[in-house]
Amino acid sequence: MESTRNKLIHLLAENKDTYISGQKLSEQLNISRSAIWKHMNDLKKDGYLIEAKSKLGYRIIGYPDKITANTLQWGLDTNWLGKKIIHREVTSSTQILAHNTAKESISEHGTIVIANEQTSGRGRMNRTWHTKKGDGMWLSIILEPPLPPYLAPQLTLLTAVALADTIKELTPLHPLIKWPNDILFSNGKKCAGILTELQAEQDQIDYVIIGVGLNINQQLEDWPEELQQRATSLRIESGTEWSIQQIIQHFLVSFEHIYDLYIKKGFQVVKTKWEKYGFRIGEMITIHQLNKQQKAIFYGLAEDGALLVKNEENRVERLYSGEIDWFDYSSSD
CATH class of the missing domain: 1.10.10.10 (Winged helix-like DNA-binding domain superfamily/Winged helix DNA-binding domain)
Structure with a gap:
């Protein structure tokens, strides 16, 4: 309501x-x-x-220049996404708050949980995501998609496309998507990450939480020294300070649009757009699986979102798991 x-x-x-x-x-x-x-x-x-x-x-x-539920609602041109927004100035993690909200059944499909600052932001594999108050987009989306649980990873790829579209359409930058969940630039520096989690039964999703962190107006000195070689922001890459409110609203519109297309037409619409942004498509990568290591050419995405590679025997394989060396140096997801 x-x-x-x-x-x-x-x-x-x-x-x-x-x-x-x-x-x-x-x-x-x-x-x-x-x-x-x-x-x-x-x-x-x-x-x-x-x-x-x-x-x-x-x-x-x-109009105000600060982020609140009201300021995000003002001018938000979506049909269902973000009609309910839960905002906190500071929270440990929007992902945790979103899970608690969904479990208590006080959310609805398309609810947004957003904070100006996270004290315990996290990415994949419980890695820390460093945030600074008022300099980025830290939000989680609560969805109740009509999908079987095994298709939930496709929502990560869909979210990456919506993020890349937003950056491309609002800035002069050219984002790339590193499979499955990072947005970076040609210099290899990461500006955004996505964390998709779900609560499900064997054949039915109860809810999905998609966490998104996007570095917008940070300066290099805002990060610990060990991250400065790997992290970046839209401001660092472009030399311009950006409206966080405008970027959030544009992202939500982009997400709703491609989500609706995906539910109606299937994953192919996501796959086609994703591959236009795909980092190192057509290039050699190194894959580690158990005790096996191989070099292969990143070929694109399969129809289900798996990674397609062409191995040294010139055969195309699907990868659903494994560690991938995308660079000549160690990097993190």
């Missing part, structure tokens, strides 16, 4: 170039004029500049 606050934001957005009367807002929201006044004051606390004129009503003339 959409909250009264969100309905008010949507009404103001629809009338952003003119005034809307308090009486009309009261009638459409089925609340009192005094309740409208209270909501307007709360929006002002979030940083909105609201102009009120007698006999005309209200309109918004300025």
